[in-house]
Amino acid sequence: MSPTHGLTIAVPRGALFKGTVDLLTALGLDTEELRANDRKLLFEDIGVITMRPSDVPTYVEAGAADLGVTGKDVLLEQLAYAPNEHGRDVYELMDLGFGRCTMVLASKAGPDPAVESLRRLGVMRVATKYPRIAERHLEETGRQGEIVEVKGSVELAPLTGMVDAIVDLTATGTTLRENNLIVREEILLCTARLIANPVAHKLKAAQMDALLQQLRAIPAANAG
Amino acid sequence: MIHPIPSGTRDVLPQETGEVRAITDTLRAAFDRHRYGEIYTPALEYESVLARADMAEAQPAYRVFDESGAVLALRSDMTVPIARVVATRYAASEPPLRFCYFAHCYRGVRPQRGQLRELLQAGIELIGSPAPEGTAEALTVLCHSLDAVGLKDYRVGMGDASLFPALMSSLQVREPVRDGLLQALVRRDFVELGQRLHDAGLDGEAAELLLDVPQRRGGAELLTDAPAPAVEAVTGMRRVYELLEAGVAERVIFDLGLVRNIGYYTGAVFEVYDPALGAPIGGGGRYDELLGRFGRSLPAVGFALDVDQLHQALAGEERGTGLLLAGSAESAGEART
Numbered sequence: 001m002s003p004t005h006g007l008t009i010a011v012p013r014g015a016l017f018k019g020t021v022d023l024l025t026a027l028g029l030d031t032e033e034l035r036a037n038d039r040k041l042l043f044e045d046i047g048v049i050t051m052r053p054s055d056v057p058t059y060v061e062a063g064a065a066d067l068g069v070t071g072k073d074v075l076l077e078q079l080a081y082a083p084n085e086h087g088r089d090v091y092e093l094m095d096l097g098f099g100r101c102t103m104v105l106a107s108k109a110g111p112d113p114a115v116e117s118l119r120r121l122g123v124m125r126v127a128t129k130y131p132r133i134a135e136r137h138l139e140e141t142g143r144q145g146e147i148v149e150v151k152g153s154v155e156l157a158p159l160t161g162m163v164d165a166i167v168d169l170t171a172t173g174t175t176l177r178e179n180n181l182i183v184r185e186e187i188l189l190c191t192a193r194l195i196a197n198p199v200a201h202k203l204k205a206a207q208m209d210a211l212l213q214q215l216r217a218i219p220a221a222n223a224g
Numbered sequence: 225m226i227h228p229i230p231s232g233t234r235d236v237l238p239q240e241t242g243e244v245r246a247i248t249d250t251l252r253a254a255f256d257r258h259r260y261g262e263i264y265t266p267a268l269e270y271e272s273v274l275a276r277a278d279m280a281e282a283q284p285a286y287r288v289f290d291e292s293g294a295v296l297a298l299r300s301d302m303t304v305p306i307a308r309v310v311a312t313r314y315a316a317s318e319p320p321l322r323f324c325y326f327a328h329c330y331r332g333v334r335p336q337r338g339q340l341r342e343l344l345q346a347g348i349e350l351i352g353s354p355a356p357e358g359t360a361e362a363l364t365v366l367c368h369s370l371d372a373v374g375l376k377d378y379r380v381g382m383g384d385a386s387l388f389p390a391l392m393s394s395l396q397v398r399e400p401v402r403d404g405l406l407q408a409l410v411r412r413d414f415v416e417l418g419q420r421l422h423d424a425g426l427d428g429e430a431a432e433l434l435l436d437v438p439q440r441r442g443g444a445e446l447l448t449d450a451p452a453p454a455v456e457a458v459t460g461m462r463r464v465y466e467l468l469e470a471g472v473a474e475r476v477i478f479d480l481g482l483v484r485n486i487g488y489y490t491g492a493v494f495e496v497y498d499p500a501l502g503a504p505i506g507g508g509g510r511y512d513e514l515l516g517r518f519g520r521s522l523p524a525v526g527f528a529l530d531v532d533q534l535h536q537a538l539a540g541e542e543r544g545t546g547l548l549l550a551g552s553a554e555s556a557g558e559a560r561t
Binding site: 061062063064089090091092093094095193197198199200201202203205206209 | 379381411412413414415416418439441442477479495497498499501502503504
């Protein structure tokens with residue numbers, strides 16, 4: 001029996017890649033090729049597929065992978081917005097503890113331009129890669145916001161005066177500091193999560209539970 | 225030239241219609257063999273009538289005003305309209321009553337998720353037959369119908385909607401936190417469930433049970449060592465299981481955490497899974513209190529299959545390209561090659 005019990009696992013490239021591969025190694029998986037070959041996407045013999053973190057829930061929901069690792073930020077962003085609805089139809093099985101970072105609202109150092117805008121214009125402009133999380137946060141805190149969705153370097157938006165603040169993920173705060181931005185509010189703490197396809201969770205119950213048991217025995221996976 | 229149709233709706237052209245018709249004809253014959261009479265009801269109903277049922281997430285999503293200002297809603301399932309029919313047109317009939325239907329239902333969708341606003345459901349309702357016999361009959365009709373259309377690798381997951389609430393009340397979970405726990409379970413967010421249990425200040429053993437029991441799923445061995453608060457629900461499942469013929473029983477897997485996103489279920493609930501499809505093909509359960517809301521209190525059970533999902537699963541099995549293929553490691557390996 002292979003270390004993954006014949007399950008297919010969606011592994012995120014990027015910040016969570018190393019933590020995930022370390023975990024797979026701890027499970028006894030031969031991850032040498034996975035670490036070495038960063039062009040290849042499909043590793044059939046070890047049951048791993050690699051992709052952008054934000055695509056992981058998509059593949060797992062469709063059943064193209066039985067399990068996946070992705071950030072809580074991704075899961076929350078893909079959550080349906082209206083009350084009563086929930087996010088993608090995936091099961092969230094475990095907090096893997098690594099990839100810890102914080103979703104924050106930040107603005108330029110000095111007097112907070114967002115406060116000034118809210119007071120005088122009734123609305124604050126916020127740039128983010130996470131429009132839903134940002135919108136929900138403003139709504140929950142009773143403020144009107146105008147969300148500007150950007151795809152890269154969010155820090156640029158307030159520096160050019162396009163927006164008053166940003167909502168973004170930060171691990172160490174270095175990038176924010178370098179751009180003269182300071183954290184005004186911490187919105188939520190995000191870590192890597194293990195998610196599962198609902199049908200695979202039933203039809204491959206024994207394999208999945210065996211894997212979960214192994215994971216729980218790995219100290220790193222319990223850090224969260 | 226493009227004349228769009230709303231997202232989540234589809235035109236069905238002759239090739240597909242032919243295949244879908246073959247499935248529904250076979251299902252119709254199977255329902256008929258079990259003496260379920262087919263009925264039609266209007267797609268539009270008074271909103272106030274449909275609102276008598278607790279639909280939770282599956283509540284009607286589309287409303288219109290008629291010429292006199294009354295609010296009409298497009299039905300979101302067939303169980304509620306059939307409850308209305310039973311209470312009005314069969315008010316004095318001797319139960320049990322057996323109905324089947326093939327009908328389009330209308331649901332709200334989340335954007336860009338391939339969800340359908342208009343879905344074709346095929347199902348049955350068995351009114352006036354209590355657990356466990358009624359539940360066993362519904363499961364039998366379900367499996368006979370799926371066998372008849374030639375679906376090979378399906379499994380029926382069975383749980384009980386009353387299990388988790390019973391667990392919470394017997395472990396003295398405080399009333400205000402119960403809803404949050406149930407919501408986390410409905411989303412199958414076990415991380416949040418664990419956090420909420422921790423925040424609720426429950427003692428270790430109770431929290432452990434509330435987190436562990438809903439994750440238990442598997443064969444009949446699950447029914448033997450249930451914790452005390454779950455015994456009633458689990459005994460109910462075992463009684464149903466004991467009534468099933470071998471061909472049906474072998475399809476059943478037990479899932480102590482199975483909860484459906486419709487509010488009116490009271491007892492046994494089930495869902496149909498096939499390795500060729502990443503989402504359930506259909507489901508159902510007992511709704512012993514729904515008929516009472518329409519004025520004729522009768523126990524009832526039913527199921528609905530999503531015909532398009534069933535079609536996809538059949539096609540997937542036929543091509544052997546199901547995404548999740550197989551329960552075993554060996555065949556999972558084959559599926560990837």
